[in-house]
Structures are given as C-alpha cells and as structure tokens.
Amino acid sequence: MIRNWFKNIGPGPLVAAAFIGPGTVTVCTxxxxxxxxxxxxxxxxxxxxxxxxxxxxxxxxxxxQKGLSEVIRTEISNPILRTLAILLILAAIVVGNAAYEAGNISGSVLGLETLIGNPTLQIGALKLNALSLSIGVIAFVILYLGNYKILERALISLVIVMSVAFLVTAILTKPDLGLVLEGLFVPKVSSESILTIIALVGTTVVPYNLFLHASLVKEKWTQTSDLKFARKDTIIAVVLGGVVSMCIIISAAAIKDAQVDNAADLAKGLEPFFGNYASYFLSVGLFAAGITSAITAPLAAAYVATGCLGWDSQMTSKGFKAVWMFILVLGVLFSSIGFKSIEIIQFAQVANGLLLPIIAGFLLWIMNKSAVLGKYKNTAIQNVFGILILAIALFLGAKSILKVFELI
Known part of the structure; x- marks a missing residue:
C-alpha cells in the first residue's frame, strides 16, 4: 500500500516545495x-x-495536455488582448522569478552558513560567495539532466527534510493549543496586519505555481483516468505544505523580546528555549526550503516563457534550457555579490497577492470552456469556490493598495 502511494506521488510535493521558500519562511516568521x-x-x-x-x-x-500559458495564448482570439495577456504573464512570472531566485539561493546560503561558515572566492576584484555558487551548481545539474523522475525524487527528499526540521522546531516551543486553535478559526484583521495577511496569501497561493502544476502533471499522467491520483496528490501535498508554514508561525510566536527581521534571526530568538539545537534544525530547514525553490522557480519561468512564446516546452529543448539558465545565473550572481534580497522577497510576496486575482481569473475562464476541457470543465460548486477565492483575493488586494498609499 505504501509502495503504491509513493508510486502515485506526482507534482504535488514539487508545488509545495515551490511555495515554501525563504520568502515563505521570512513572511511566516x-x-x-x-x-x-x-x-x-x-x-x-x-x-x-x-x-x-x-x-x-x-x-x-x-x-x-498543455500548460496554462499555452492554453491562454491559443484561447484568446483578440490579438491585442492576447499580446497584453502574454506581456503581463511574462513580466510578472519570468521577471518576478528572477528576483525570487536571488532570495531562494540567499535563503539556502543562510541555512548553510550557520553550519559551515561563509567561504568566499576571490576572482580578480570580485568577491563571490562560494555557497551561492555551490547551490547554483546543484540546481543547474538537476535541471540540466532534464529528467522528471530525478527532479521529482530530489525535491521530495528535500521537502521531507524541510518539513521534519520545521515541525520539530514548532513542537519544541510547546505552544498553547487553545491559542493556536483560536488563531486558526477566529479571523482577526487590523490595519497593521493587512499587508502581512496579503503576504501570507501571496506566498502560499503562488501564481507561478498554477503554471508550473499544469505543465508538470502531463510529465506524470496522460490519461483522464489519472485525475483521481492528481487530486489526492494535490490535496495531501498542499495541506502538508501549509502545516509546515503554520509550524514556522508557531515557532516565531514563541519568541519574546528579541529583534527578529528575517528567518536567520528566528534561530537566535529560539536559542533561549533549546540552545544551539534551534540553529541546527532551522538551518537545515532553511537550506532545504531555499534549494527546492531555487530549482522550481527557474523551472516555472521556463514553462511560462515557452508556453507564452509558442516554443517547445520539453525540459530538454534549447529554448526551455535557455530560460531557466538565465534565471538561475541571475539568482546566483545577485546572491553571490551580497545582493540584499529580504526586502525584495517581501515586496514580491505582496505583488504576488495583487497578481493572484488576474491569474485566477484567467484560470477560471479557461476551466469553464468546453472546447478545452469537455465534460471535465468546472462544476457549479467548483465555480462557486473559485469565484469566492477570486472575490477574497480582489478584496485583500484592494485593501493592500489602499494601505500602501496610506488611504486607510
């Protein structure tokens, strides 16, 4: 039974790996x-x-058997609207992922630095972070192989390591379960918390994951009879990923009277509770979170770009490789020269929250087209949930804009 379950694991854990990156760790902290x-x-x-x-x-x-960007490109008949949609998606996903990549690699470096220090390489007048280069090389090798099974196994292993690290950390802080349940089921919103709420939504409901998931499932499944496996895979992976994010919030809530500005400070804040073990668990978790996202962000950008431009979206094609290489090199370069990514990551999470209604709107529109999905198009109940999510995303997005411009 367990062997059969592992056999049917699909892209779900990869989606969870994508949304639990250093940005998520930072925002949840x-x-x-x-x-x-x-x-x-x-x-x-x-x-x-x-x-x-x-x-x-x-x-x-x-x-x-197409990616979301491919379907959007072929289904929008008006050439002006199609061009605008493609430009919006390319700008938001490809350019956005280039910014994310520096943060992903930097986050993974933060995790390793606690364990092995911070070695540097001197190349002429340029000083590069050796750990950033090492992580870039690991991501490059896994992506260059272009083998979905290798990619899947590598990321699932890292997700398991990350999940255990953050789960153990949360348990060791011994949280008050009554207060945890109250926080889960009694919504509280204030003018001070609205941007953090938007960031939490933006770091979990990641627009680029919608493109990544549609492209990856066809690497794993080709028959409509496999839909049941895909549904189970999605639910289990996303829920477990959400539990990991909650564990980070719970761990951070235990900190009193400490200056915490990012995920690296979280370990320092927890040291009074259980000494240096905090640093070790969090370092391993942060490293795994960073490297999984450092692999999935270029991958998603490549699927989006090739789908929008009508290129071959096979993982081994030259155009596909060129896109992810570009994103990865930018990330390694910015991370290596000490590019400060924390503020950009937080800004990007808010931007994700604002972009979500647009991408979700595209997805809902496509999911109701019989020409694309036939009898598998959205049911009335699925549309109700989808429209409700869209409405909430629009409401939160509008409030965040008002907050940013100090109108509320």
Missing amino acids: LAGVNFGFALLWAMLLSILATVVLQEMSARLGIVS
Whole structure:
C-alpha cells in the first residue's frame, strides 16, 4: 500500500516545495513575531484556496495536455488582448522569478552558513560567495539532466527534510493549543496586519505555481483516468505544505523580546528555549526550503516563457534550457555579490497577492470552456469556490493598495 502511494506521488510535493521558500519562511516568521498566532487563519484560508486552484490547474494539464500559458495564448482570439495577456504573464512570472531566485539561493546560503561558515572566492576584484555558487551548481545539474523522475525524487527528499526540521522546531516551543486553535478559526484583521495577511496569501497561493502544476502533471499522467491520483496528490501535498508554514508561525510566536527581521534571526530568538539545537534544525530547514525553490522557480519561468512564446516546452529543448539558465545565473550572481534580497522577497510576496486575482481569473475562464476541457470543465460548486477565492483575493488586494498609499 505504501509502495503504491509513493508510486502515485506526482507534482504535488514539487508545488509545495515551490511555495515554501525563504520568502515563505521570512513572511511566516514576521507574522508569528509581530502577531503571535492571530494570523494562522490567513494561512488556513490560503491552504484551502491553494487546493482549489491547484486542482483546477492539474485537471487542465491532464485533460488538455498543455500548460496554462499555452492554453491562454491559443484561447484568446483578440490579438491585442492576447499580446497584453502574454506581456503581463511574462513580466510578472519570468521577471518576478528572477528576483525570487536571488532570495531562494540567499535563503539556502543562510541555512548553510550557520553550519559551515561563509567561504568566499576571490576572482580578480570580485568577491563571490562560494555557497551561492555551490547551490547554483546543484540546481543547474538537476535541471540540466532534464529528467522528471530525478527532479521529482530530489525535491521530495528535500521537502521531507524541510518539513521534519520545521515541525520539530514548532513542537519544541510547546505552544498553547487553545491559542493556536483560536488563531486558526477566529479571523482577526487590523490595519497593521493587512499587508502581512496579503503576504501570507501571496506566498502560499503562488501564481507561478498554477503554471508550473499544469505543465508538470502531463510529465506524470496522460490519461483522464489519472485525475483521481492528481487530486489526492494535490490535496495531501498542499495541506502538508501549509502545516509546515503554520509550524514556522508557531515557532516565531514563541519568541519574546528579541529583534527578529528575517528567518536567520528566528534561530537566535529560539536559542533561549533549546540552545544551539534551534540553529541546527532551522538551518537545515532553511537550506532545504531555499534549494527546492531555487530549482522550481527557474523551472516555472521556463514553462511560462515557452508556453507564452509558442516554443517547445520539453525540459530538454534549447529554448526551455535557455530560460531557466538565465534565471538561475541571475539568482546566483545577485546572491553571490551580497545582493540584499529580504526586502525584495517581501515586496514580491505582496505583488504576488495583487497578481493572484488576474491569474485566477484567467484560470477560471479557461476551466469553464468546453472546447478545452469537455465534460471535465468546472462544476457549479467548483465555480462557486473559485469565484469566492477570486472575490477574497480582489478584496485583500484592494485593501493592500489602499494601505500602501496610506488611504486607510
């Protein structure tokens, strides 16, 4: 039974690996430090929304055997609207992932630095971080092989390591379960917390994951009879990924009277509870979170770019490789020269929250087209959930814009 379950694991863990990166660790850390358990409800809402939207994305990929960007390009008949949609998607996903990549690699470096120090390489006048280069090489090798099974196994292993690290950390802080349950099921919103709520949604319901999932499922499954496996795979992986994010919030909420600005500071804040073990568990978790996202971000950008431009989207094609190489090299370069990515990651999470209604709107529109999905198009109930998520995303996005411009 267990062997059969592992055999049918699909892209779900890869999607979870993509949304639990250093950005998620940072945002969840700040949510826990600044608001305690009060924003756990936002993470629960994000998990439910992610399950609904990722299931749609997986269904689209299996039934159509195309990626989301390919379907959008072929289904929008008006050339002006099609061009605008493609430009919007390329700018948001490809350019956005280039910024994310520096943060992903930097996050993984933060994890390793605690364990083995910070070695540097001097090349002329340029000083490079050796750990950034090493992580870039690992990501390059895994992506260059172009083998879905190798990619899947590598990321699943890293996700398991990451999950155990953060889960153990949360348990060791001995949280008050009553307060945890209250934070989960009693929503609280204040003007101070609205941008953090948007960031929590943006870091979990990741727009680029909708493109990544639709493209990856067709590497694993080709028959509509496999939809049941894809649905189970999505639910289990996303829920477990959400539990990991909640563990980070719970761990951070335990910190009192400590200056915590990012995930690396989380270990320092927890040291009074259980000494240097905090540093070790969190370092391993942060390394795994960083390197999994450092692999999936270039991969997603490549699927989006090739789909939008009508190129061959096979992992071994030259155009596909060129896109992910470009994203990866930028990330390694920015991370190596000490590019400060924490602020950009946080900004990108908020931008993701604002972009979500647009991408979710595209997905809902496609999921109701009989020409694309036939009898597998959305049911009335699926549309109700989808529209509800879209409405919440629009509401939160509007509030965040008002907050940014200090109109509320």
